[in-house]
Amino acid sequence: MKFIDEAVIQVLAGKGGDGSASFRREKFIPRGGPDGGDGGNGGSILAVADRNINTLVDYRFARMHRAKKGENGHGSDRYGKGANDILLRMPVGTVITNIATGEVIADLNHHQQKTMLAKGGAGGIGNLHFKSSTNRAPRQFTFGEPGQEFDLKLELKVLADVGLLGLPNAGKSTLIRAVSAARPKVADYPFTTLHPNLGMVRVDQNRSFVMADIPGLIEGAAEGAGLGHRFLKHLARTRLLLHLVDIAPVDESINPVRDAKAIVKELMKYDESLYQKPRWLVLNKTDMHPEGDREKICKKFIRSLGWEGKTFIISALTNEGCKELTYAIMESLEKEFKKSEESDGAIPND
Numbered sequence: 031m032k033f034i035d036e037a038v039i040q041v042l043a044g045k046g047g048d049g050s051a052s053f054r055r056e057k058f059i060p061r062g063g064p065d066g067g068d069g070g071n072g073g074s075i076l077a078v079a080d081r082n083i084n085t086l087v088d089y090r091f092a093r094m095h096r097a098k099k100g101e102n103g104h105g106s107d108r109y110g111k112g113a114n115d116i117l118l119r120m121p122v123g124t125v126i127t128n129i130a131t132g133e134v135i136a137d138l139n140h141h142q143q144k145t146m147l148a149k150g151g152a153g154g155i156g157n158l159h160f161k162s163s164t165n166r167a168p169r170q171f172t173f174g175e176p177g178q179e180f181d182l183k184l185e186l187k188v189l190a191d192v193g194l195l196g197l198p199n200a201g202k203s204t205l206i207r208a209v210s211a212a213r214p215k216v217a218d219y220p221f222t223t224l225h226p227n228l229g230m231v232r233v234d235q236n237r238s239f240v241m242a243d244i245p246g247l248i249e250g251a252a253e254g255a256g257l258g259h260r261f262l263k264h265l266a267r268t269r270l271l272l273h274l275v276d277i278a279p280v281d282e283s284i285n286p287v288r289d290a291k292a293i294v295k296e297l298m299k300y301d302e303s304l305y306q307k308p309r310w311l312v313l314n315k316t317d318m319h320p321e322g323d324r325e326k327i328c329k330k331f332i333r334s335l336g337w338e339g340k341t342f343i344i345s346a347l348t349n350e351g352c353k354e355l356t357y358a359i360m361e362s363l364e365k366e367f368k369k370s371e372e373s374d375g376a377i378p379n380d
Contacts (some may be wrong), residue, residue: 034374035186035264037089038129041148044072044097044113046174049154052105053152053167055344064168066157072177073097073113077126080119084228086184089120099150102175102277103156110153120146123189123267128375129181139189139267147182151175185263188226190242191363193265195297196274197289201314202302203227205274205346206243209356226264233360242268257297262300270359272307276319287334308362310340312355 047069049280050380054062069332095118095371101110122128126135126147136145152175157232160168194202210229232238244264266273300303313331342358344351 034087034090035089037086037094037184038181039184040094040179040181041075041076042094042096042179043148043177044152044178045099046070046072046108046151046153047100047102048173049156049171050105051169051171051285053108055077057155057373060167063287065105065108066159066171067103067105067107068156068159069103069153069174070100070110070112071153072100072174074096074115074146074177075118075148076115077118077120077124077136077145077147079122079124079143081122081141082261083119083121085121086124086186086362088092088120089129089184097150097177100153102152102174103154103171109156112153113150115150119145120184121186125185125187127183127185129183132369135182145154146177148180150188151177159205167273188228188264190228190268190299191281192231192270192272192359193243193268194241194274195265195271195293195309197276197293200274200276201346202243202274204310205316205340205344205352206241207316208349208352210241216222231356233356236365237360239360239377262297262304265304265307266301268307269363271304271307272312272355272359273309274312274314276315277313277328278315290335310342311335311337312342312344314346316343317348319351 049069052064052066052224054065056062097116097117098113103110115328120137120138122141122143124138126145127133127137128135135147136143136364138145145209154172154174157168159172160170162168194205196202206227206229206233210231228244229241229243230238231241244262273290273293275286279286294305295317302361311332313328316328319327325342328341332341340358341353342351
């Protein structure tokens with residue numbers, strides 16, 4: 031199935047049915063009185079998050095979603111039938127925005143979360159409700175209210191704990207294949223990853239986290255160059271970023287230090303909050319260097335980059351260092367979760 035992470039749709043809720051102006055007409059009852067029933071409510075349109083869906087492809091081609099009108103009221107005190115609601119199933123992680131106002135209507139971040147997109151119009155009132163001691167034969171009734179109509183933008187941001195960041199061919203897809211059951215395409219040319227891939231990394235039987243692999247970034251991505259800028263939004267929900275660097279580029283003209291700094295600059299240009307996220311440096315493809323030179327080459331790179339944060343040296347192809355990396359990630363995520371739980375449960379001082 032083609033991966034689609036953006037769509038624009040129009041939702042039109044149903045109009046309410048009109049009330050009825052009717053009077054009893056029965057044999058031997060000369061003064062029957064009013065008996066017009068109310069109209070039924072129009073159908074509403076709702077969205078629900080479904081973890082079994084992972085793309086917005088259905089909404090790229092089916093753009094208009096219209097609910098039915100409520101049934102009009104009838105005589106003999108019969109109310110009109112309300113129209114059925116329409117339920118739109120969307121991937122978990124979908125952000126729904128009103129295009130006209132820019133307001134975020136909903137952020138569907140957990141399974142079965144439901145939200146109202148457009149409310150159906152209320153049914154009109156029949157003349158049955160207008161009778162009184164001074165108005166015994168009312169002819170008043172009200173029309174049904176129109177349903178709400180909106181143009182909405184749907185934007186999917188995948189839910190993952192860890193995001194992989196780096197140039198094309200840095201080995202991101204190879205890493206996610208090495209540590210999870212995900213099987214993204216791997217090849218010896220750039221931009222083999224064309225859409226985000228998610229992998230469940232199981233550290234042991236009861237401990238796991240989700241890793242996201244996005245298309246590689248290149249310099250100028252924040253201005254629209256390459257593919258990665260379109261998918262940086264998928265890192266917005268992650269709690270930790272892994273900056274993968276190819277420590278053994280095939281082309282000698284490539285400067286890994288300069289390229290690594292360029293990626294960090296692109297991250298800052300795109301989103302300051304994304305730049306501020308915890309970020310670890312992962313030096314990949316160490317198997318391409320002689321074993322005795324690896325430590326020296328990595329230390330020289332870290333020194334040239336001026337990096338002072340956490341660093342891991344791995345080879346995703348041979349799995350060297352991958353286990354240690356996944357355990358460190360799991361421990362970091364667990365510590366962060368524990369801190370957030372303690373802060374949420376803290377009792378403020380008087």
